[in-house]
Amino acid sequence: MLERNRAALPSSLDTLAPTRRLQRLRRTAPLRDLVAETGFTRSQLVQPLFIVEDPADARDIAGLPGNARLTPESALARLDADLESGVRQFLLFPVPARKHARDFEPAFICETIALLRRRATREDATFWLDTCLCSYTADGHCCLHDARGEQDLPATLDALAGLALDYAAAGADGIAPSDMNDGRVAALRLALDAAGHDLVPIMSYSAKFASQLYGPFRGAANSAPKHGDRRRYQIDVRARRDALASSQRCADEGADLLMVKPGMSSLDLIQPIADATGLAVGAYQVSGEYAALALLAREGFADFDAALLESWHALRRGGAAFIITYGARLGRALGLAAR
Numbered sequence: 001m002l003e004r005n006r007a008a009l010p011s012s013l014d015t016l017a018p019t020r021r022l023q024r025l026r027r028t029a030p031l032r033d034l035v036a037e038t039g040f041t042r043s044q045l046v047q048p049l050f051i052v053e054d055p056a057d058a059r060d061i062a063g064l065p066g067n068a069r070l071t072p073e074s075a076l077a078r079l080d081a082d083l084e085s086g087v088r089q090f091l092l093f094p095v096p097a098r099k100h101a102r103d104f105e106p107a108f109i110c111e112t113i114a115l116l117r118r119r120a121t122r123e124d125a126t127f128w129l130d131t132c133l134c135s136y137t138a139d140g141h142c143c144l145h146d147a148r149g150e151q152d153l154p155a156t157l158d159a160l161a162g163l164a165l166d167y168a169a170a171g172a173d174g175i176a177p178s179d180m181n182d183g184r185v186a187a188l189r190l191a192l193d194a195a196g197h198d199l200v201p202i203m204s205y206s207a208k209f210a211s212q213l214y215g216p217f218r219g220a221a222n223s224a225p226k227h228g229d230r231r232r233y234q235i236d237v238r239a240r241r242d243a244l245a246s247s248q249r250c251a252d253e254g255a256d257l258l259m260v261k262p263g264m265s266s267l268d269l270i271q272p273i274a275d276a277t278g279l280a281v282g283a284y285q286v287s288g289e290y291a292a293l294a295l296l297a298r299e300g301f302a303d304f305d306a307a308l309l310e311s312w313h314a315l316r317r318g319g320a321a322f323i324i325t326y327g328a329r330l331g332r333a334l335g336l337a338a339r
């Protein structure tokens with residue numbers, strides 16, 4: 001019986017196997033939409049805002065089209081426009097007029113937070129504060145140094161906690177430590193809790209690599225290191241285990257949200273970090289990544305909007321729960337739903 005059925009079949013089994021035509025489901029937009037696995041909304045995009053203390057520093061940011069350095073007053077107008085575009089999450093970067101070795105002066109950013117807070121309630125907008133020292137320190141480093149030039153970790157953690165408390169007291173919704181110093185999440189959590197800010201979440205830059213891709217940002221934040229580089233505290237690009245351990249430790253110390261950075265070159269880490277910690281992990285599409293797309297488009301090699309959307313979907317496919325991007329305010333124009 002078996003023999004006879006076989007005989008009726010073509011001699012070569014190869015001809016029986018039809019070509020696997022994967023293109024059938026790529027043929028039309030409705031079919032492509034049917035099988036799409038990633039999607040996200042404007043609610044999951046975070047828009048960075050740079051706030052300068054000195055009005056003379058307020059100007060467009062080289063490399064980041066559509067982004068400018070804002071004064072407290074122009075930040076209000078920007079907020080109105082961004083809310084209108086459906087942005088709900090903001091990440092604020094303070095750019096002080098004067099640098100110091102210690103004893104920083106965050107009054108201008110606290111006033112800005114209060115100003116924005118009066119304009120938008122916690123239900124209207126979430127204001128995260130990038131919490132680091134490099135835009136405040138004279139040497140442009142994310143930590144403090146002692147007289148011998150060694151890192152002064154206790155003083156660094158004190159300074160970070162001091163800033164976080166000022167930001168929270170001014171009305172910040174969340175604290176986002178980007179410094180990569182050991183123990184900072186625990187130090188911030190303890191300080192916030194002790195001051196009654198126990199419901200202020202920490203979004204930790206938990207897997208942040210030393211990178212060439214922060215160039216436009218350092219121009220915007222005036223935070224390039226005056227000597228050396230950041231490789232003593234940011235993660236080496238080759239060190240996957242370090243990135244996982246750094247993220248796990250942030251989770252253990254009480255971080256509420258984690259993040260990889262630069263996002264597009266950390267796609268391999270997002271889902272593993274989420275699986276290991278059980279926390280939502282975001283991706284920061286950093287200034288150099290955003291600028292690279294803008295430069296491609298400027299040279300006529302890509303369509304900017306389509307390239308941006310493509311990169312966001314790739315981050316999402318990699319497991320990103322949210323995306324920090326200089327193009328968040330373009331979300332509506334790109335057709336993303338509100339939520």
Ligand code: PBG
Pocket residue numbers: 130132134142178179213214215216217218230285286287288
């Ligand atoms: C400050 C900070 C940096 C970025 C975010 N927070 C720069 C750095 O670490 O040198 C980079 C963001 C970007 O490039 O878009 N610690």
Ligand code: ZN
Pocket residue numbers: 132133134135141142178179
């Ligand atoms: Zn820093």
